[in-house]
Amino acid sequence: MITLTINGLQVSVEQGTTILEVAQFFGFPIPTLCHMEGLSPYGACRLCVVEIGEGSKSRLVSSCTYPVEEGMKVRTASVRVVRARKMVLELLLASCPQSKVIQDLASAHEVRQQRFRQEHEDCILCGLCVRMCEEQMMAHAIGFRGRGEHRGLGTPFDVHSEVCRLCGGCMYVCPACQLRCTYTEPEKAICGGCANLSPPCLVKDPFDDMMCYMSPCVACEIKQN
Amino acid sequence: MKTDEILGIVERHRDEQGGLIAILQDIQTRYSYLPADALRRVAEETGRSLVDIYGVATFYRSFSLKPRGKHLVCVCLGTACHVRGGPVIAEKFSALLGIQPGDTTADREFTLETLNCLGACALGPIVVVDGHYFSNVSTVKVKEIMEQTRAGLEKVGTKGDKRVFPVELSCPRCSHSLMDAAHRIDGHAAVRVTAAFNGSHGWIRLSGLYGSPVVESEHDVPADVVVNFFCPHCHAELTGAGPCPVCEAPVVPLMVRGGGVVQICSRRGCRYHMLDLESDIV
Numbered sequence: 001m002i003t004l005t006i007n008g009l010q011v012s013v014e015q016g017t018t019i020l021e022v023a024q025f026f027g028f029p030i031p032t033l034c035h036m037e038g039l040s041p042y043g044a045c046r047l048c049v050v051e052i053g054e055g056s057k058s059r060l061v062s063s064c065t066y067p068v069e070e071g072m073k074v075r076t077a078s079v080r081v082v083r084a085r086k087m088v089l090e091l092l093l094a095s096c097p098q099s100k101v102i103q104d105l106a107s108a109h110e111v112r113q114q115r116f117r118q119e120h121e122d123c124i125l126c127g128l129c130v131r132m133c134e135e136q137m138m139a140h141a142i143g144f145r146g147r148g149e150h151r152g153l154g155t156p157f158d159v160h161s162e163v164c165r166l167c168g169g170c171m172y173v174c175p176a177c178q179l180r181c182t183y184t185e186p187e188k189a190i191c192g193g194c195a196n197l198s199p200p201c202l203v204k205d206p207f208d209d210m211m212c213y214m215s216p217c218v219a220c221e222i223k224q225n
Numbered sequence: 226m227k228t229d230e231i232l233g234i235v236e237r238h239r240d241e242q243g244g245l246i247a248i249l250q251d252i253q254t255r256y257s258y259l260p261a262d263a264l265r266r267v268a269e270e271t272g273r274s275l276v277d278i279y280g281v282a283t284f285y286r287s288f289s290l291k292p293r294g295k296h297l298v299c300v301c302l303g304t305a306c307h308v309r310g311g312p313v314i315a316e317k318f319s320a321l322l323g324i325q326p327g328d329t330t331a332d333r334e335f336t337l338e339t340l341n342c343l344g345a346c347a348l349g350p351i352v353v354v355d356g357h358y359f360s361n362v363s364t365v366k367v368k369e370i371m372e373q374t375r376a377g378l379e380k381v382g383t384k385g386d387k388r389v390f391p392v393e394l395s396c397p398r399c400s401h402s403l404m405d406a407a408h409r410i411d412g413h414a415a416v417r418v419t420a421a422f423n424g425s426h427g428w429i430r431l432s433g434l435y436g437s438p439v440v441e442s443e444h445d446v447p448a449d450v451v452v453n454f455f456c457p458h459c460h461a462e463l464t465g466a467g468p469c470p471v472c473e474a475p476v477v478p479l480m481v482r483g484g485g486v487v488q489i490c491s492r493r494g495c496r497y498h499m500l501d502l503e504s505d506i507v
Contacts (some may be wrong), residue, residue: 054413134274145280146283147283157279163275
């Protein structure tokens with residue numbers, strides 16, 4: 001067992017637990033976009049930053065990837081943490097302003113300004129879908145490719161992958177929903193998502209073998225309009 | 226693309242941990258790019274998922290998923306080369322070839338690429354054509370480089386390059402001279418030996434210049450094939466110098482007139498060669 005102090009509360013937890021798990025267990029909320037139970041921690045979104053250490057030695061770490069240490073002092077909502085978190089949210093909001101998940105988080109954390117140019121990306125590269133596909137669906141159909149500003153994700157060669165079962169898991173976990181509208185190009189479709197609700201949907205034939213997890217369905221709404 | 230070639234490449238790196246990049250490099254060396262089918266094959270053989278391999282192939286700039294031309298022209302646009310006029314050089318190449326960086330000419334002769342720093346900043350702007358480096362390139366020099374490339378960069382001269390010089394070779398077994406004065410390669414008497422590979426049998430003439438890779442042969446030798454060399458006089462096989470440190474094919478020993486041994490790799494396309502003036506016969 002390891003004893004640590006989290007927001008002034010002394011707790012004992014098992015070795016190997018992460019700060020995020022401890023905080024969640026003892027009821028200290030830490031926001032996160034790239035963490036999900038059942039998937040390996042990744043530390044991509046940096047929303048879960050917490051402050052560890054004291055005085056001049058204190059530093060910010062991502063709680064989802066940081067295992068607890070003996071005698072550690074953690075603050076999950078110090079001024080420094082809140083400021084960093086708000087900045088991260090503001091940046092995330094600038095890259096994906098249309099994402100409902102990020103909008104809600106930003107609103108909950110009182111991000112009241114938008115100083116950065118809106119990019120209207122459809123992905124925050126959190127890697128949830130990649131891990132979902134690999135670790136839970138055992139498919140390994142999508143992954144990251146490219147580097148730097150060209151980094152993105154999808155299937156190899158951007159064609160439908162033979163290992164993809166169109167389960168829709170990637171869309172289900174996505175906080176920015178990058179794969180929302182692949183219905184326009186069925187040969188590139190990964191999940192089939194919105195394109196396959198019961199009629200009246202779009203042209204249904206190319207999507208006959210797909211399942212849909214979208215509710216409400218974008219395609220259906222487009223069709224109705 | 227031949228699947229057994231890919232298989233061979235994968236097999237060569239089977240024992241290496243993290244051999245994926247080495248495999249991809251070998252495939253790229255062979256085909257000048259990474260064909261989609263080759264990547265699928267590598268995924269099957271190594272047991273890795275295709276998406277990981279695709280991720281690695283797209284991560285590194287040196288890997289190309291598009292077919293490249295016969296000649297690869299790389300213009301350095303790193304900081305130092307940039308301020309020394311790299312972009313102007315790149316534009317000049319663009320204009321001469323009629324393509325944008327990253328593209329290949331319609332006749333599949335040239336591919337133009339830019340890269341960021343080769344680490345020889347004092348010599349900038351730098352242009353690399355098929356592994357040959359050109360330093361302090363000016364717009365005037367661009368034309369020269371193009372002409373040189375079209376004429377063949379592999380052509381070597383004794384002038385200016387101290388690593389290249391004529392040698393006279395003889396058979397290590399019967400000591401007969403292998404020089405063929407009637408036949409000249411690179412302006413010097415050629416070295417004539419008998420070669421056997423894949424059931425074909427015929428003469429092969431090597432350049433008499435040490436360091437020159439120019440070879441002429443009776444039958445076309447396919448790339449990567451290991452050739453057995455024989456003395457045309459005593460018909461003994463020229464072998465016994467151990468494996469090539471580069472590709473592990475047998476190395477062929479040839480005696481140098483005046484003492485010493487030249488060793489050349491017997492694999493077509495492998496450029497390994499060594500001159501050992503100290504050593505006597507093998």
